[in-house]
Amino acid sequence: VNDDEVITAVRESFAKVRPDIPLEQTVRRGRARRARHRAYGAACAAGTAVLAGVTAAAVVVNLGGAAPATSGTSSPSGGNSAKLTAWTVATGPGGTVDVTIRQLLDPAGLERTLRADGIPANVAFQSGEPSVSPPLPPECQQVAMSDEANANLQAKILPFPPNVGKAIVLAIRRSVIPEGIGIYLAVESGSSDTGWGWGLDLVKDTPACTG
Amino acid sequence: VDHDAAGFADFYNRALDGCFRAVLASTGDRQAAEDLVAEAFTRAWVRWRKVSCHPNPEAWVVRTALNTRVAWWRRRRREVPLPESIPDQGDEYGLDSPVDRTVMAALLHLPLRQRQVVALRIFLDLDTAGTAETLGIAPGTVTAHLARAIAALRKEISPIADKEPRL
Numbered sequence: 001v002n003d004d005e006v007i008t009a010v011r012e013s014f015a016k017v018r019p020d021i022p023l024e025q026t027v028r029r030g031r032a033r034r035a036r037h038r039a040y041g042a043a044c045a046a047g048t049a050v051l052a053g054v055t056a057a058a059v060v061v062n063l064g065g066a067a068p069a070t071s072g073t074s075s076p077s078g079g080n081s082a083k084l085t086a087w088t089v090a091t092g093p094g095g096t097v098d099v100t101i102r103q104l105l106d107p108a109g110l111e112r113t114l115r116a117d118g119i120p121a122n123v124a125f126q127s128g129e130p131s132v133s134p135p136l137p138p139e140c141q142q143v144a145m146s147d148e149a150n151a152n153l154q155a156k157i158l159p160f161p162p163n164v165g166k167a168i169v170l171a172i173r174r175s176v177i178p179e180g181i182g183i184y185l186a187v188e189s190g191s192s193d194t195g196w197g198w199g200l201d202l203v204k205d206t207p208a209c210t211g
Numbered sequence: 212v213d214h215d216a217a218g219f220a221d222f223y224n225r226a227l228d229g230c231f232r233a234v235l236a237s238t239g240d241r242q243a244a245e246d247l248v249a250e251a252f253t254r255a256w257v258r259w260r261k262v263s264c265h266p267n268p269e270a271w272v273v274r275t276a277l278n279t280r281v282a283w284w285r286r287r288r289r290e291v292p293l294p295e296s297i298p299d300q301g302d303e304y305g306l307d308s309p310v311d312r313t314v315m316a317a318l319l320h321l322p323l324r325q326r327q328v329v330a331l332r333i334f335l336d337l338d339t340a341g342t343a344e345t346l347g348i349a350p351g352t353v354t355a356h357l358a359r360a361i362a363a364l365r366k367e368i369s370p371i372a373d374k375e376p377r378l
Contacts, residue, residue, distance in 0.1 A: 026223065
């Protein structure tokens with residue numbers, strides 16, 4: 001097998017692989033981002049907090065469509081689980097905490113429930129795409145470790161879940177979160193009508209950030 | 212504006228598959244590759260007047276995707292498509308045959324930089340200078356990485372080729 005044959009073998013192995021990224025979706029995301037940049041620039045020039053207001057107003061998004069929107073009030077269902085129509089938290093075997101989010105409602109309630117289940121957490125629901133979500137809240141600080149160690153630890157704490165369509169389903173492994181480390185979980189409404197997203201950061205476990 | 216839109220659409224249709232394959236070969240994660248390429252093309256659309264003048268817009272997209280991956284390492288992200296838009300993705304890489312999966316596994320055994328060099332050379336047809344510029348490394352380093360990568364791939368791919376029926 002010579003060099004050209006190796007290159008041909010690799011090239012042909014990928015010949016049928018195609019992404020599912022429609023042009024229209026890319027253009028729509030681009031337009032939304034350009035508009036947001038303009039809005040941000042205008043808000044800065046005016047010295048106002050217009051953007052923050054727009055973000056706060058846009059946060060309530062029904063992800064599932066089927067689950068009815070109620071309030072963010074928790075209604076414990078007994079045992080070590082708590083349920084809301086917007087989201088559900090249930091502790092499973094082996095220290096796994098399963099979080100199902102159907103609506104972006106009551107992040108503070110979700111945050112309290114996770115903390116009660118032993119996960120030092122800071123939770124935010126916000127509009128926009130994962131790739132352009134705001135930086136960490138000021139009360140939280142990144143942990144000090146290499147990018148690779150950080151990525152590996154995140155993968156242990158929260159493996160990428162399968163796509164289930166009607167909700168965001170996350171399985172957080174409480175037992176592998178080291179002492180002194182917490183999580184910042186941001187759930188975003190996503191790009192227009194194509195989906196939603198979430199982001200995870202490892203942060204220092206401090207009273208101000210993770211309770 | 213129409214001219215720009217048509218130009219971007221032409222570029223998108225021409226470059227999407229190659230850019231995606233290069234990023235997939237570099238990351239080994241189909242979903243991550245789709246997220247990164249979607250993000251890179253979105254940024255290309257926003258800056259199209261500038262990107263369209265780049266000597267190699269495909270290389271710009273791939274470099275942007277790979278740089279974005281580094282930035283995302285510290286913030287795990289996943290954009291979840293609505294159910295009707297979830298494609299049938301086959302296996303975890305979206306590859307069909309065991310041979311293809313062996314090639315993917317062989318790629319993933321390479322050090323990251325060697326994998327990136329291979330991906331740019333094979334899927335974007337970049338020459339040594341273009342690969343070096345895209346990755347921000349010296350041309351001599353590209354040559355060395357490519358030689359080592361091809362040698363390593365040959366060891367893993369040769370047994371497969373030997374088993375294939377000969378006409």
